[in-house]
Amino acid sequence: MSAGEPLLEVRGLVKHFPISKGIVLKRSIGAVRAVDGIDFEVMSGETLGLVGETGCGKSTTARLVTRLLEPTAGEIRFEGRDITHVKGASLKAIRREMQMIFQDPYSSLNPRKTIGSIIASPFAIHGLLTESGERKKRVQELMDRVGLNPEHYNRYPHEFSGGQRQRIGVARALALNPKLIIADEPVSALDVSIQAQILNLLREIQREFGLTMVFIAHDLAVVRHMCDRVAVMYLGKIAELAPSDTLYSLPRHRYTGALMSAVPIADPELAGRERRLLTGDVPSPANPPSGCRFHPRCSAMGEICATEEPQLRDMGHGTFAACHFPITEEEMPALLPMARESAGGVE
Amino acid sequence: MSSAGQPPGTLLSVEDLRVEFATPDGIVHAVDGISYSVAPGGSLGVVGESGSGKTVSALTLIGLTQTQGATVSGRIMFDGRDLLAASNAELRAVRGNDIAMIFQDPLSSLHPQFRVGAQLIEAMQVHRDIKRQAARDRAIDLLSLVGIPDPRGRVDQFPHEFSGGMRQRAMIAMALANEPKLLIADEPTTALDVTVQAQILALLERLRRELGMAIIMITHDLGVVAQIADHIAVMYAGRIVEAADARRLFSAPQHPYTWGLLRSIPTLEGPRGIELVPIPGRPPSLIRRPTGCHFHPRCAYALPDHKTIDPRLVDAGAPGHVVACLLDADQRAAAWAALRAGQSADEATAAAGIADATIAPTEVAG
Numbered sequence: 234m235s236a237g238e239p240l241l242e243v244r245g246l247v248k249h250f251p252i253s254k255g256i257v258l259k260r261s262i263g264a265v266r267a268v269d270g271i272d273f274e275v276m277s278g279e280t281l282g283l284v285g286e287t288g289c290g291k292s293t294t295a296r297l298v299t300r301l302l303e304p305t306a307g308e309i310r311f312e313g314r315d316i317t318h319v320k321g322a323s324l325k326a327i328r329r330e331m332q333m334i335f336q337d338p339y340s341s342l343n344p345r346k347t348i349g350s351i352i353a354s355p356f357a358i359h360g361l362l363t364e365s366g367e368r369k370k371r372v373q374e375l376m377d378r379v380g381l382n383p384e385h386y387n388r389y390p391h392e393f394s395g396g397q398r399q400r401i402g403v404a405r406a407l408a409l410n411p412k413l414i415i416a417d418e419p420v421s422a423l424d425v426s427i428q429a430q431i432l433n434l435l436r437e438i439q440r441e442f443g444l445t446m447v448f449i450a451h452d453l454a455v456v457r458h459m460c461d462r463v464a465v466m467y468l469g470k471i472a473e474l475a476p477s478d479t480l481y482s483l484p485r486h487r488y489t490g491a492l493m494s495a496v497p498i499a500d501p502e503l504a505g506r507e508r509r510l511l512t513g514d515v516p517s518p519a520n521p522p523s524g525c526r527f528h529p530r531c532s533a534m535g536e537i538c539a540t541e542e543p544q545l546r547d548m549g550h551g552t553f554a555a556c557h558f559p560i561t562e563e564e565m566p567a568l569l570p571m572a573r574e575s576a577g578g579v580e
Numbered sequence: 581m582s583s584a585g586q587p588p589g590t591l592l593s594v595e596d597l598r599v600e601f602a603t604p605d606g607i608v609h610a611v612d613g614i615s616y617s618v619a620p621g622g623s624l625g626v627v628g629e630s631g632s633g634k635t636v637s638a639l640t641l642i643g644l645t646q647t648q649g650a651t652v653s654g655r656i657m658f659d660g661r662d663l664l665a666a667s668n669a670e671l672r673a674v675r676g677n678d679i680a681m682i683f684q685d686p687l688s689s690l691h692p693q694f695r696v697g698a699q700l701i702e703a704m705q706v707h708r709d710i711k712r713q714a715a716r717d718r719a720i721d722l723l724s725l726v727g728i729p730d731p732r733g734r735v736d737q738f739p740h741e742f743s744g745g746m747r748q749r750a751m752i753a754m755a756l757a758n759e760p761k762l763l764i765a766d767e768p769t770t771a772l773d774v775t776v777q778a779q780i781l782a783l784l785e786r787l788r789r790e791l792g793m794a795i796i797m798i799t800h801d802l803g804v805v806a807q808i809a810d811h812i813a814v815m816y817a818g819r820i821v822e823a824a825d826a827r828r829l830f831s832a833p834q835h836p837y838t839w840g841l842l843r844s845i846p847t848l849e850g851p852r853g854i855e856l857v858p859i860p861g862r863p864p865s866l867i868r869r870p871t872g873c874h875f876h877p878r879c880a881y882a883l884p885d886h887k888t889i890d891p892r893l894v895d896a897g898a899p900g901h902v903v904a905c906l907l908d909a910d911q912r913a914a915a916w917a918a919l920r921a922g923q924s925a926d927e928a929t930a931a932a933g934i935a936d937a938t939i940a941p942t943e944v945a946g
Contacts, residue, residue, distance in 0.1 A: 286773040287744065394862050395630075424629040425800055429844035429858035451773060458846035458856065477852055495778035496848055497803030501826040510782055511775045513729070514743045 238313075239274040240413060240445045241298065246271050246307035248293050252519060265519045267293040269469035270307070272545075275413070280439065280446040282460030282477070284453060284492070286515050289466040291449045295415045298447070299331055300324060311413075329359055332406035336418035338398030342390040348401055349386040352376065355408040375404040379434060396427035403434060407442065414439075415447045420455060432459060453496050457481050462551075465489045468518055468526040471545065475552035483565060485554035488527045490568050525557065533558045590657075591761055591794050592641070593617040597654035599633070599640050606867040610636040610645075612818035613654070620761065623788060623795040625809030625826070627802060627841070631863050633818040634798045638764050642679050643671040659761060677707040680755035684767040686747035690739040696723075696750050697735035703757040722753040726783060745776035752783065759791065766798045781807050802841060806830060811900065814838050817864055817874040820893065824901035834896045834903040834912050836879045839919055857925070860941045873906055876939070880925040881907060881915060883937050907932065 249264035268290040275281045283291040296302040298309060300316065309317045316327050332355075335341040342351055352372045355361075362368045373383035379400040390398060399419060406414055416435065420428040432455065439446055450456050456463055456477075463480050465473045465488065473486040484490045491511045511530050516522055522529050528538040535558055543555040560568065599611040611633040618624050626634045639645045641663065646652055656663040659678060663671065683689045691699060700719035704710050710718070716735070723731035726749040739747055748768060755763055765784065769777035785808055788795055797808050805812055806826060813823040814835065822835040833839055840859035861878040864870050873891050876882040886906045893902040897909060905912060911932040918931035929935045 286775060396862060424863070425802075426629060426840060426844050426859035427862060429846075429856035430860075432846070433856055433858060453774065454846040454848050457848060457852060481848060481852075492775060493848065495775045497774075497777070497781065497801065497807045498848070499802040499806050499830065499842065499845060501806045501830055503806075510778050512779070514745055514776070515773075 238277050239310075240277045240312060241275040241447075242308075242310040242313075243271060243273050243294075243298065244308040244310075246294070246297060246309065247305045248290075248297055248302060249305045263519055265517075266469050266521060267518055268297065269518075269521070271464075271466070271469070271471050273464055273471065273474060275445055275447060277412075277445055278443060279461045280448050280459055282456040282463040283447065283449045283466060284451060284456050284463060285466035286451065286492075288468075288515055288518060290469040290518070291466050292417055294466075295333065295417050295447065295449055299333055299415060300327065325359070329355075329409050330411050331413040331415065332409065332411040334399075334402050334406050334414060334416040334419045337422055338395050338402055339390075339422075341402060342398055344390050347387050347389060348376070348381075348393070351390070351401060352404045352408060355405065359409065361409075371408075372404075375407055378407070378438070379404045380430075394427075395423050396430060399423060399431050400434065403431075403438065407438060410442065411444070413445045413447070415449070417449045418451070419448075421450065421452065428455075435459070453481075453492060465492065468515065468521050470526060470555065472527065472556070473552065473554040474545065475554070476550070479550045479552050483550065483552070483560070483562060485548045485552055485559040486527075486556045487531050487533055487558070487560060488556075489554075490560050491530075491532075494568060525555070589619055590617045591620045591622070591659060592796075593655075593657045594637075594641070595655040595657075597637060597640065597656065598652065599636050599645055600651045601645075601649065602651070603867070608866045609818050609869065610650070610866060611640065614813075614815070614818075614820045616813055616820065616823065618762065618794050618796060621788065621792040621794055622811065623797065623809045625805035625812040626796060626798045626815060627800065627805050627812060628815035629800060629863050631817075631866060632815040633866075634815050635766055637815075638681070638766055638796060638798055641764065642675045642681060643668075673707070676703060676755075676760075677758045678760055679762045679764065680758070680760040681764040681766065682748070682751045682755050682768050684770050686744065686751045686771075687739065689751055690747060692739055695736050695738055696742065700735075700750075700754050700757055703754045707758050718757070719753075722756055723750070725756070725787075726750070726753045727779070728753070744772055745779065748772060748776075748780055749783070752780070752787075756787065756791070756793075760793060762794045762796065763787075764796045764798070767800070768797075769804060770799070770801070777804070784808060802830075802845060814841070817869055818866055819874070819904065820902075821875065821905070822896070822901075822903045823893075824896065824898065828898050828901050832898070832901075832913075833916060834901070834909075835875075835905050836881045836907075836915075837875050839916060840878075843919065873904075878941050880938065880941055881911075881929055881932065881934065882939050882941075883907075883934060884939055887939070907934070 246268055247270050248268040249266050251261045252263045253259045254262045285291050297304050349372050352375055353368045356368050362371055376383045381400050420431050448459050460477050462476050464471050467488050473489045484493055513530050524539045524541055525543050528534050537557050543557050545553040545555045548554050548559060595615045596613050597611055598613055601608040601610060614637060628634045636645055640652055641656055697719045701715040704715045720731045720735050723734055728734050728746055728749050769780050787793060799805055809826050812826050812829045813820045816837050822838050843857040844859060846856060859878055864874060870877050872887040872889050876886045889906055891904040891906045893904045896903040915928040915932040918928040929938050
């Protein structure tokens with residue numbers, strides 16, 4: 234995977250959802266700061282992971298990038314072009330280039346349409362392949378590519394299992410030959426054995442079609458497996474952005490460390506390991522803590538953390554973290570006993 | 581794993597439990613002759629995919645499938661009583677009292693229109709004669725036991741005012757209200773974030789230690805089960821296909837399905853970017869199950885006669901370790917040794933000396 238030009242650039246992206254009171258005389262009494270000023274870029278051909286807990290803003294980010302939501306502020310550039318406020322025909326043209334794969338394979342397929350027409354709907358929307366038979370041929374090629382039997386063209390979604398439905402979602406996303414695919418929790422609704430099938434499929438098609446991918450998940454192991462770089466989000470901000478190999482062997486932000494430490498390891502030998510559990514819940518994004526948003530739950534909290542918001546800083550090895558007291562290399566073994574010397578591990 | 585009667589040192593013993601549902605399409609063999617036992621204060625992990633029968637078997641323990649028209653046979657001995665022979669009134673006395681259960685989705689298990697405290701108080705008053713004020717004090721103690729901050733204020737709140745993790749804690753508090761001897765936890769952390777999951781698992785482990793309560797943990801997540809279970813049963817198509825001590829199951833698994841589960845999960849350690857090895861196909865229909873070994877259509881190690889011979893659980897070379905696989909012990913050991921060394925299934929079949937004889941897994945997309 235060659236890291237080329239940035240395909241997608243996001244600068245200072247903000248999305249606030251107003252909280253209003255009153256029915257007739259509506260007035261705004263605050264805002265849920267779902268995404269609160271994030272910057273990142275996705276290079277052509279790479280997979281960027283977005284991870285974080287419920288409510289950290291990862292799905293909102295996906296919807297902003299695909300322009301399903303109107304950003305409050307900030308800039309989104311796709312192939313160097315500002316698409317933050319494009320409308321109408323040019324928005325439709327942009328959407329041909331970016332497609333989404335959704336989490337729930339049950340609710341993201343129309344139960345009254347055949348698989349054939351679901352996968353062909355992007356062609357219908359964009360007025361492509363209008364000659365008779367062309368669409369069907371192309372759809373069947375796509376079905377074959379994602380591991381579905383092309384003869385099942387006329388079947389309905391309920392006739393397929395969860396894993397097969399997710400394959401249908403992948404075929405639909407591939408239909409227009411997009412440049413960017415945004416996969417929002419594509420495997421979290423699937424059984425483990427099926428999950429691996431879909432993850433392998435996504436990697437294959439990415440290689441084959443030269444796709445760029447934004448991969449959103451809460452499962453850190455899945456993200457590590459899929460992504461070249463990972464952005465860890467907390468309460469609408471990016472806490473840490475790092476290459477996968479570095480992130481998992483030397484996380485620098487205290488929050489990243491806490492997340493990793495919480496992952497259950499499929500090895501009873503390590504089950505008794507001393508773990509630093511995060512206490513409490515994620516604070517409300519309507520009223521985020523002052524200074525560093527993670528400070529009320531942080532073990533290394535200093536005075537500065539409550540007053541001054543940390544900015545993303547270069548921590549070396551390609552890691553950027555927004556932490557006043559980043560995790561040091563000396564602390565690592567105690568913090569993450571399972572993070573072996575995979576620091577130099579390359580793909 | 582099982583034994584006749586109920587030997588001392590066993591809290592729960594399930595013998596040859598079968599649960600069938602009659603449907604217009606045919607009989608669903610949801611649970612097909614499983615046996616296991618749990619010691620007081622012990623913990624059993626039940627692992628399997630959707631439709632493997634793990635939830636149905638647990639619901640049957642507390643009599644919740646019989647009411648849904650299931651045909652149940654076998655024996656469930658709990659603390660000296662036969663639960664399958666018990667009347668509804670007797671079952672009601674056990675349910676929520678000696679055996680408590682927590683479910684995956686705490687929001688749908690809590691009544692939205694009643695305060696959390698009132699629901700906890702009800703759980704106590706159903707089973708014992710306790711004054712409202714005393715029950716309320718105990719509800720506050722329980723909320724604080726499960727780590728809910730400000731329990732005095734929280735006790736009068738409604739479920740929607742709780743976060744996901746707190747709701748699950750409230751569910752656990754309710755389950756603990758009557759100091760159960762056995763807690764059945766059905767995917768209790770699946771809907772939760774990993775940080776909250778770690779808190780809940782640590783809480784369950786602490787409660788088990790402090791209260792001496794046995795736990796049956798039902799999950800599809802091998803990581804979760806590795807954290808909490810002493811003993812693990814792997815279920816496939818309504819049967820236990822392998823059961824062992826937790827360490828043994830992860831270090832020397834014997835069933836190709838267990839190998840498949842272990843190899844299909846991405847991990848946080850080791851080199852990145854290696855291909856995951858999925859189990860081909862998908863779980864079978866429980867109405868028309870594959871002949872012979874139910875796993876044979878998805879198994880890379882299946883031999884021609886595995887299509888016809890139905891495997892039984894046999895000893896797998898360690899105390900408490902049983903496996904239902906038609907390969908002989910040497911073949912299994914050789915195949916797992918190869919897989920563990922990072923070799924492919926093809927190389928593993930060669931190592932087991934069955935490379936030329938296997939029938940290829942049927943190609944069906946999951």
